[in-house]
Amino acid sequence: MSMLAKALTAAFGGELTIDMRQHPSAVVCCTLPREKFAEAARILKKSYALLAAEWAVDETAFGRGFVVFACFRWVKEYLIVRSELPVDDPSFPSLTKKFLPAYRFERQMQSLMGVIPTGHPDMRPWIKFEDWPQEAFPLRKSFDATKPMPRVAGEYVWSRAEGEGVYEIPVGPVHAGIIEPGHFRFQAVGEMIVNLEARLGYVHKGTEKRFEALSWKDGAKLSGRVSGDSTVAHSIAYSMAVESMTGCSIPERAHWLRAICLERERIANHLGDIGTICNDAAFAFMLYQCSRLRELVLRTNSRLFGHRFIMDKVFPGGVAVDIDNAGKAEMHAELEGLSRDFERLVVIYDESSSLEDRVRDTGILKPEKARELCVVGIVARASGMNLDCRIFNPFPPYDQYDQLELDVPVKITGDVNARTYVRIEEVRESIRIIRYMLENLPDGLLSIDPGVPAPDTNGFAAVEGWRGEILYWLQSGPAGEINRCMVRDPSSLNWLALEQAIPGNIVPDFPLCNKSFNQSYSGHDL
Amino acid sequence: MIRILRQIFRTGIVTEPLPPAVETEIRQTGARLEEAIIKHFRRSLTIRQVDAGSCNGCELEIHAINNSFYNCERFGVHFTASPRFADMLLVTGPVSKNMEIALRRTYNATPTPKLVVAVGDCGCNGGMFGESYASLGGIDKVIPVDVYVPGCPPTPLALLNGILTAVDGYPGKKK
Numbered sequence: 001m002s003m004l005a006k007a008l009t010a011a012f013g014g015e016l017t018i019d020m021r022q023h024p025s026a027v028v029c030c031t032l033p034r035e036k037f038a039e040a041a042r043i044l045k046k047s048y049a050l051l052a053a054e055w056a057v058d059e060t061a062f063g064r065g066f067v068v069f070a071c072f073r074w075v076k077e078y079l080i081v082r083s084e085l086p087v088d089d090p091s092f093p094s095l096t097k098k099f100l101p102a103y104r105f106e107r108q109m110q111s112l113m114g115v116i117p118t119g120h121p122d123m124r125p126w127i128k129f130e131d132w133p134q135e136a137f138p139l140r141k142s143f144d145a146t147k148p149m150p151r152v153a154g155e156y157v158w159s160r161a162e163g164e165g166v167y168e169i170p171v172g173p174v175h176a177g178i179i180e181p182g183h184f185r186f187q188a189v190g191e192m193i194v195n196l197e198a199r200l201g202y203v204h205k206g207t208e209k210r211f212e213a214l215s216w217k218d219g220a221k222l223s224g225r226v227s228g229d230s231t232v233a234h235s236i237a238y239s240m241a242v243e244s245m246t247g248c249s250i251p252e253r254a255h256w257l258r259a260i261c262l263e264r265e266r267i268a269n270h271l272g273d274i275g276t277i278c279n280d281a282a283f284a285f286m287l288y289q290c291s292r293l294r295e296l297v298l299r300t301n302s303r304l305f306g307h308r309f310i311m312d313k314v315f316p317g318g319v320a321v322d323i324d325n326a327g328k329a330e331m332h333a334e335l336e337g338l339s340r341d342f343e344r345l346v347v348i349y350d351e352s353s354s355l356e357d358r359v360r361d362t363g364i365l366k367p368e369k370a371r372e373l374c375v376v377g378i379v380a381r382a383s384g385m386n387l388d389c390r391i392f393n394p395f396p397p398y399d400q401y402d403q404l405e406l407d408v409p410v411k412i413t414g415d416v417n418a419r420t421y422v423r424i425e426e427v428r429e430s431i432r433i434i435r436y437m438l439e440n441l442p443d444g445l446l447s448i449d450p451g452v453p454a455p456d457t458n459g460f461a462a463v464e465g466w467r468g469e470i471l472y473w474l475q476s477g478p479a480g481e482i483n484r485c486m487v488r489d490p491s492s493l494n495w496l497a498l499e500q501a502i503p504g505n506i507v508p509d510f511p512l513c514n515k516s517f518n519q520s521y522s523g524h525d526l
Numbered sequence: 527m528i529r530i531l532r533q534i535f536r537t538g539i540v541t542e543p544l545p546p547a548v549e550t551e552i553r554q555t556g557a558r559l560e561e562a563i564i565k566h567f568r569r570s571l572t573i574r575q576v577d578a579g580s581c582n583g584c585e586l587e588i589h590a591i592n593n594s595f596y597n598c599e600r601f602g603v604h605f606t607a608s609p610r611f612a613d614m615l616l617v618t619g620p621v622s623k624n625m626e627i628a629l630r631r632t633y634n635a636t637p638t639p640k641l642v643v644a645v646g647d648c649g650c651n652g653g654m655f656g657e658s659y660a661s662l663g664g665i666d667k668v669i670p671v672d673v674y675v676p677g678c679p680p681t682p683l684a685l686l687n688g689i690l691t692a693v694d695g696y697p698g699k700k701k
Contacts (some may be wrong), residue, residue, distance in 0.1 A: 129624050138659055149623060149659045155578045173628045176607035178575045178588050181625055203579045206660035211541065222654050228583025271584070285530055291593040292540060298590070309583060311678065348529050522581045525624075 002028055004072060004079040007047045008040055014510065016072035019082065020487040022458045023244040027078045029458065034068070034083040039121075041070065041081075041102075045264040050374040051099035053471055053488040056113040058141045059084075061136035061478050062456060066090045069486075070102075071460075071471065076392045078462065080473075086402030091116040099523040101374045101493050112299055123284065127525060138209050139484075145209045152257045161187035161195040169507065173202045177511075180521035184510075191506040196499050197276055200525055207526040210487035216453065219482060220315040223472070225488055227523035228309065230263040232258075233465025234472075234487075234523075239450075240317040240324035240395065240461035241472040253444035254318035255396040260437050261310045261321065261482050263430040263496020266466040267338075268297045268309075270423040270430075273518050277420050278349070280512040289345055293338055300334045328438045335431050342431075356417070363513030365414040365501040375497045377468015377490045381519060382422045384416035389464035397437060404433055414501075416516040426466075455480045467520065489523030541597040544683065554611060567613055569694060572603040574612035574636065578629045578665065579622030579655075583679040584646040590682040603689060609633075614641040616654065616685075617669075619649035621662040633669045641692045644671045645685065647678045 009016055015033060032040055057067045065176075066085045071078060085092055094117035095102035107126035108116040114137035125222070127135070130153040139141055164202035165186050175183035181202040187195040207226055211219055216515040223238035224231040236258050243250060275290025300309040305321040306314060313320045323331070349355065365375070370383035376469040380387045388408045390398045397404060409425035411418035453459065455477040463470050468490030477483030498517045505513060591598045592692040598604070599670055606612055609632045624676055633640065647653035652663035665671050674694060675688035 109644070132623075136659070143659075147657045147659060148657075148662070173625065174609070174632050178577075178584065178585050178605060180577050180580070180582055181628065191534055200627070202620055203626055203659050204622060205579055205655045206658045207655070209660075210655060210658065225581045225583070225654050225678075228581035229586060231583065248656050272589070285534070288594055289533065289537065291589070292537065292595070295590060295593050295595050308681065309586070309679070311583070344529070345534055348533065351529065442681075519584065525622075 002077040002079060003051055004028070004044055004047055004074050004077050005030065008044055008079070008081070011043050012036060012040070012437050019458075021456055022080065022460065023127070024460065025245070027080060027460045029080040029082060031082050031084070034092045034177055037068065037070070038095055038098065041072075041095045041098045044072045044079070045098050047074060051095065052078065052103050052374070052469070053473070053486070053492070054095065054102050054109065054436050055473070055486045056109040056115045056139070056513040057262045057475060057484045057486075059112065059483075061483060068109070068115060068361045068419065069473070070095060070255065071473070077458065078393075080460070084217075086114060090114060090135065091118050093118055094120040096120050099181045099374060100372055102497060104492070104496060108126055113137055114193060124157060127204050129201060130156045136161045138206060143208060145213070153397070155317065156199070158185055159195070159197055159504070165189050166194065169171070182521050186507065186510070188507055191508070193502055193505055193507060193510070196496060196502040198499055200495065200521060202525065203522045204525040205522075206486055208487060211306055211483050214482060216316060216482065219485065221312055222382045223487070224311050224314075226526065227489055227491075228311075229269055229520065230265065230465040230467060230470065230523065231309050232261045232314060234471050235312075235461050237463040237465075237470045237472045238474075239314055239316045239484075240463065241459040241474045242453065243450055244461060245453035245457045245459035245474060245476065246316075248317060248448065248450040250318050250450075251444045251446065251447060252396055253446040254363070254446055256437055256448070257319045257321055257323070258314055259395070259397055260434055261313065261319070262463070262465070263434050263437075264301060265310065266472060267427050267430050268294050268301075268320065269466040271342075273299065273515070274349075274420060274423055277359070277416065277512065277515045278355060281355055283352065283355050284373075286345065287342075293341060294332050296334065296338065300331060304331065315447075317450035318445070321447070322399055323438070323441070327461055328441075331438060332435065335435060339428075339431050342419060342427060349420075358509070358512060359420060361416060361510050362416045363501045363505055363516060367412060367414060369415065369500055370497065371496045373493065373500065375494050375495065377464070377477040377495055378422050378426070378466075378495045381409060381412045382418035382467065384410060384412040386410050387469065389462045389469050393462045403440075404436060406433060416512055419516040451482055465490065467518070470493070487523070487526060489520050491519035491521075491524040495519050540594045541600065544686070549697050566696060567602070567693075570604060571689070572604060572606045572612050573614045573689070574606055574609045574632070575614050575616045576618070576629060576632050578617055578619050578625045578649075578668075579619075579661065580588055580618035580646060580648060584618040584649070586677045587622060587682055587685060588618075588645070591685050596682045596686060598686060598689070600690050601686075601690070606677055609635040610637070612636050613639065614643060614689070616645055616689070617649060617665045618645045619663075620652040620655045621665060621668050623660050623662060626662060626668055639646050639696060641696065642669055642671045642687050643675060643692050645674045645688070646680060647674050647676055650674045653678065
């Protein structure tokens with residue numbers, strides 16, 4: 001039994017039951033009475049666990065009322081704690097005082113599912129805007145999602161810094177650049193920011209609710225559009241969660257091809273980010289050079305895999321891409337040129353003192369804070385946390401540690417430079433492992449029939465996208481349909497970290513810091 | 527500095543002529559285009575991009591038309607930070623409930639002729655997200671659209687073509 005499950009069993013004994021509906025079996029799911037929900041979090045925190053996600057499910061279709069879930073992670077282990085709430089009193093003890101990221105998860109659960117976190121310090125709605133009807137809880141089964149929603153009057157209350165000389169700068173939702181919408185409010189004194197509050201939810205499209213109206217097959221398409229820049233990673237995570245529910249084990253070759261696509265997505269996005277980070281420090285040369293390299297990667301994707309972002313090519317049961325010897329040769333040649341040009345650019349990045357002046361010691365997220373906020377992915381690795389699902393929750397070929405020798409870069413300074421450098425080293429590493437995968441690609445089928453999940457089964461998967469760990473938790477309904485699809489993009493955790501890294505920086509450095517985090521709005525708002 | 531200059535010279539100019547199909551199309555409409563961009567838009571067309579609820583896929587391809595391969599600036603097309611300076615809105619969708627007001631305000635802040643190009647399958651008709659409590663569907667549910675560019679996401683070439691088509695239709699809209 002896992003360490004975390006042992007700690008909980010020791011503390012709760014007979015009050016705890018292990019939920020056998022949860023798949024894969026490596027992920028333990030414990031049911032506890034709701035009074036013990038926060039107590040369990042306290043014990044897990046003492047065992048060094050981090051909060052990975054918290055969500056609510058409407059299980060009235062099974063006659064069980066509402067259920068709250070919290071997913072914890074400790075090195076390789078995931079543990080899910082669930083507590084059932086009666087329909088007439090859907091309240092549960094808040095985890096926010098134990099785990100900071102619960103702050104937004106619980107506001108969101110309250111806004112969209114109508115479950116009440118007692119003891120939560122901030123009951124303002126999240127995602128649900130002030131002009132939504134109070135009683136609209138879209139994730140409840142009783143809510144008709146197909147009908148348009150009326151607007152009502154309401155006002156959002158901002159948290160504010162006040163005092164002599166403090167002024168406010170509102171930004172967004174329509175930003176100056178070509179990026180997604182969100183609203184930021186800075187309170188600044190002179191050039192220095194003293195407080196930043198982000199308000200997100202502008203791109204809430206009802207994605208999680210939409211899943212419930214789709215078949216398992218179409219769900220893969222929607223997961224590829226949760227965050228368009230991470231289409232491969234999201235569809236792998238969704239597919240793996242479905243496969244865990246049906247017990248389907250896909251061909252080795254399909255796994256490897258997924259990994260190749262995943263690494264190509266990582267390279268393309270990191271190249272784009274490195275360029276735009278430098279551009280926000282007025283170093284436009286790098287933007288044009290990096291976007292040239294990025295374009296070359298996308299064109300190879302289009303030629304070999306039929307889509308520039310490799311969208312809709314991963315689904316439950318396997319993949320719809322393949323590569324022959326000519327394709328391998330083409331990709332090798334591409335990587336050769338890419339690697340050569342990229343290394344030249346890294347030297348220029350390193351040697352430009354004006355650039356260094358902007359990126360070093362800017363937007364620092366201290367390691368202690370990063371841990372408190374339970375951040376994941378590039379943001380975590382730039383702040384001293386060694387987290388990577390490719391190491392801790394690998395699918396083939398990542399599980400062949402001794403052959404692949406995947407090196408995960410970890411920096412401790414937590415500034416813009418650290419986040420850029422994590423990306424630089426990951427590009428190098430991805431190029432190297434794609435070469436390995438091309439040379440050792442096993443033969444076999446591309447896909448098999450994944451089967452259909454049995455009713456009342458839960459599936460789970462964690463995949464390291466280019467931003468970080470992506471979690472999917474799926475539940476099948478009484479007729480075997482999708483009853484709930486919980487999506488946890490890395491941005492759901494990392495957005496809070498941006499707010500914490502900004503105060504103390506000057507206003508003109510905000511775009512630079514924001515770019516170095518580059519969080520998804522769509523993946524967060526859902 | 528010398529490394530930067532060397533890298534620039536080594537890279538050379540990578541901007542490509544458009545593929546024959548698109549090229550011919552542009553040549554056919556060339557005369558009118560020239561008239562439109564040079565006369566009505568004073569040689570340059572200014573675009574404000576609005577994400578009204580997209581998944582960020584379309585945004586990445588809109589970025590791509592700025593890269594040195596597609597180099598949209600050679601046609602006098604460039605992006606601005608404010609709708610007040612914009613001749614055209616390039617809108618991705620679906621329009622989310624929470625972005626509807628912001629999109630209307632952006633449209634109202636844009637001076638005439640307010641060319642609107644709806645980008646992507648979601649921008650054209652709501653795509654995978656359809657119409658629901660949170661998604662209003664295509665852009666034309668909220669503001670009038672001149673040109674639709676389908677695709678998920680549309681390729682950079684399709685985007686360029688869509689922008690040029692909207693400019694081509696401009697003299698008609700002026701009245």
